[in-house]
Amino acid sequence: MTVAASPLSAPDGAQPQADRPADSPTVRTRVPEVAASTTAGTTTDPATDEPGDVVLALSGVSLRYGAFRAVRDVELAVGRNAVTALIGPSGCGKTTLLRTLNRMNDLVPGFIVEGRITFDEVDLFGPGVDAVAVRRRIGMVFQKPNPFPRSIYDNIAFGPKINGYQGDMDELVETSLRRAALWNEVKDKLKQSGMALSGGQQQRLCIARAIATEPEVILMDEPCSALDPRATLQIEELIRELKSRYTIVIVTHNMQQAARASDRTVFMTMGEDRAGYIVETGPTNRIFTQPTHQLTDDYVSGRFG
DSSP states (O other): OOGGGSTTBOOTTOOOOOOSOTTSOOEEEOOOOOOGGGSTTOOOOGGGTOOSSEEEEEEEEEEEETTEEEEEEEEEEEETTSEEEEEOSTTSSHHHHHHHTTTGGGGSTTEEEEEEEEETTEETTSTTBOHHHHHHHEEEEOSSOOOOSSBHHHHHHHHHHHTTOOSOHHHHHHHHHHHTTOHHHHTTOTTSBGGGSOHHHHHHHHHHHHHTTOOSEEEEESTTTTSOHHHHHHHHHHHHHHTTTSEEEEEOSOHHHHHHHOSEEEEEEEOTTSOEEEEEEEEHHHHHHSOSSHHHHHHHTTSOO
């Protein structure tokens, strides 16, 4: 597959947008091509604990902020149409890793990616890949609900408009709100400010806004940490429903949430050098009931963290 033909490339005649200050380019250290047997799209034996249909693949990935190495030596396959939870103690690099998957960290001066990350077998940091196009295909929902200070309708329509959407905008807004389980609650007040909604509704509005640009992957960084228990359960139910259409990667500190909402769990911790690394990954049920590593067992059982 050539990068030029990829949907991640900039539109014809446009220059790829790095979204970075001119004086702080991302430094990318390449590694040898990953063998075909370990790249995206591989079908594996379920006994190996690896997903069969891989949409995101990370090989030899280390992440740095200048001289500080925040994450090291990540090998990870993210399965399509599944929920993958990243768990681990604060500071182990979960959010850094998540934000790298849609190139949000390109905006951080001095950020360095080492290794290889592919999305549908396309190198996310390859030549000609447009960071803005990446973010359209890999959406992001943040820890604190952040609706735009405009109407509910305009919150949903904003992304498609700037991306040149030519279809029926009313239909797209309704479809996005329905998929986010919010339509029945807001259908009669679409012109009201999104800021007037409750916290849980605001977070579902942000999910609907991400859905509106028709991504394949949705990244969620502790999406329930600012919500009450009822709103949290609503978001978890929504996550389970959305996985039939989208691949979801979620960072959470809530062990019960990871156990309830995810299909696969990735446990991270950090070494003496403060660099985060993956200890263990596998089906959520196994990680929580029969972990392979003592560190995992200690963390999910609450003995540290």
